[in-house]
Amino acid sequence: MASRSRTPNLALAGLMREGEIKNAQLARAVNRVGAELGVILHYDKTSVSHWLKGSVPKPQARPAVAEALSRLLGRPVTSAEAGLGESGEPLESPDAAAGVADLSRADVDPSRRAVLGAGLYSAGLVVPAFEDVAGRGESAAAAPTVRIGRGDVATVRKMTERIADILDDLGGGHARPMAAAFLANTVGPYLRAGGTEAARKAMRSAASDLVYLTGWMAMYEREHGLGQKYYVNALKLAGQADDHVTYCRTLRGMALQASHLGYGNTALSLADSAAEAAPASGPRLVAFLRGQQAHGAAMVKDRRQAFARLRETEEALSRADGRNDHLGGYDRAAYEFHVAHVLWELGDRGASVKALRRSNLHRPEGERQGRLHATGLLATRLMEMRHVEEACREWDRFLDDYAGISSARGDEHFATLRNGLRPYRRLPAVRALSGRARSVAHLKAAWSPSGGSRS
Template sequence: MSKTPNEALARLVRESGLTYSAFAMAVNRIGTEIGRPTRYDDSAVTHWVAGTMPRKEARAAIVEALSRKLFRPVTYAEAGFPSPDGGGSPLGTVEGLVDLGRQDMDPSRRSVLGAALFSVALTIPDWPDVVGRIEAHAAGEAPRIGMGEVRMVQEMTERVSELDDQFGGRHARPMAAAFLVNTVAGYLKAQAPDAVRKAMMSAASDLCYLTGYMAVDEGLHGLAQRYYLKALELAGASEDHLTYCTTLRGMSVQAVDLGHGAHAMRLADAAAAASPQAGPRMRAFLAGQQAHAAAQIGDRIQALQYMKEAEKAMEVAESRAKAFGSYDPSSLMYHLAQVKHELGDNSGAVEAMKESNKLRHSVYRRAMVRHTALTAERQLAIGHLEAACETWTEALTDYPLVQSGRCDERMREMVSLLTPYRENTQAKGVLEQARAVGVPVAA
């Protein structure tokens, strides 16, 4: 039976510029480093390239040798090998992260990634299942990192988040994926004191969560779930309860926005259960999300109870300090608007949404465009065409400045809702303004 040539490995060896003999020597050096000396020569490499599967230990050394020579992480999948055993090992987590990020960076893979669907059957690990599961990595010649590298990852994540808030995630997400692959993955495999390793895994978890959030913004829900799962793994490994429950909360937001209320409720409850030490601001966010999910499944009593809990927690949080960039009164009013809408109070939902928009800081341009358009939809639903047109006009002012799948969706919905009213002067004006800024509008 003929073997299938390992073209992926052959391509990487060619990229390295090493002869088969030199490559075998590099693999042997790594084998010696890890206490498993080998004596491979050029004939072994010939067999590997021809399709013979190297032994498990050799595969690890091959991937490491290629990573060092190419000055970038090389994964098992990229080398044509099956993923290593042990999903909780550092190789399992980091390998999966690199493969995910590299595919996301590659424009030729975007359509494949975009085809992945949101799944309510996704297995979400419990906190005890992920806590501390990544063991120290035998880094060999990998550089040693310190808290300076951790702070750099944290600050990069903040900068990417700011870009996402202002301009949407369409362009920022591939940049975040490239940073994950080319920089953060290497840090996760580097030598470091235990406290630094945990801090780096926590920072990486936060970046994975943000990248997943940006995938949600683009409507790539299956991809977002994969990033979220990596965030959970890394948060557990670093014993970072806050990012773990933040990620579960984000998964609940994704689910409720897609109409999966029961699934959103389970995730919101899991997030609340995973954060017994949450401060009042986080508690307000968690309760607000529980309220939205409960309202969507028709549990009016629970929804209103959670909403009261969110309001009380927000009062405590605001009395302590202003926390720019986190859950704030505008976010609380958005949750109230969603709860009222789900419970059939559309007039109340419109008023709460208008108040939310009024309170939102201008740096959150993407959210402002999306939520303003959503306000107009609900104004139209209660028969206020002229008010809706005025509100859509506001949304269209900033729309050209954002690159966001969710904002695009709101604009498409606007066109659909206004088309029956196109003889109305104001509606006609909104549609013309939309066409002028690139929204597809039929002539």
């Protein structure tokens, strides 16, 4: 069959000129994004040349091309804008209630959960400003036969607290399915119910807290695209409720997610946006936001700003009263954790490790999930510094918590533990720890419904 002549992709060429993007650079970025999506891609500069001449990547690769361009340009780019046709991705619902209902129903459906969890994190996402979403809940039609009141709002608040307790004690693997089911079966109908404007606004505020928490758990379970979708819906609900605090707290959660994924500029931008959008607020929330700004500044190597933000964080925390909200709270352990991140990013590894130790000393006994992550990070950094015996002692403490927690982040640290020990397997401390790690792995495999670890 004779080959058909193709029309050059001028749209893609224009985007590449805009960002001064080379063919090989785009190919590498597309392959990296594809790996995040679970799609193995092997594009090179020749592949990009073919696209520029008019060939089109396979359908499952097109979202990766659009996201790669978004990251390289620092702004959202759609498949259609890149001249690649529509990606087949459903358009996001502008109605936060509908968005929460769709997400949570998919999250509790085993047949859809794997696809949902593989969704792509977008570094170029446009975050809705508070003024753009404030007071926009009226578009959702209320169900005339169902009315909500203060008792229903209290139910959502109490369930959110209980789920947060389970997260701290047993991990996100147990807590998030409960949150998704409650969102789908109870909160979704509440958001469509009738009631006074005060009751409906209070319900949107309560729902935004739970949606934020569910996004946080998805992030910690390494389902970053899903977590980002929950976060965006939490922003919309908070705006509809005129709830500045949850809106800013959610932006801060999005900044933390960006920092986990290594997007320093995005992390700093989101942290700054959270701080700028914050209303007159208490010192604990100020500390919460400034600490994340410090981490973002350190990621972009702005040493002066990073340490200035840390000083503001400590000063605000010193003025905070004794009450620390369970959901999205900030305390001395969180502050020292931020100090550790700033110091590590700026190259002071020894001081960073000391801050991580202080963080765990200040951490409440019941916060096993937080301690699990902090201890795993501490042990990993000690191994990177080749302080092997110290690392083994911290890994041993890590296993104390890991044995009873279902957490993808914990699984990730456990894999790091096992891989990191191999070069030192002749050391007695390493042999002893390896034996205990094997026992924990067998125990967790026996408990797992699938008979194996999620890592």
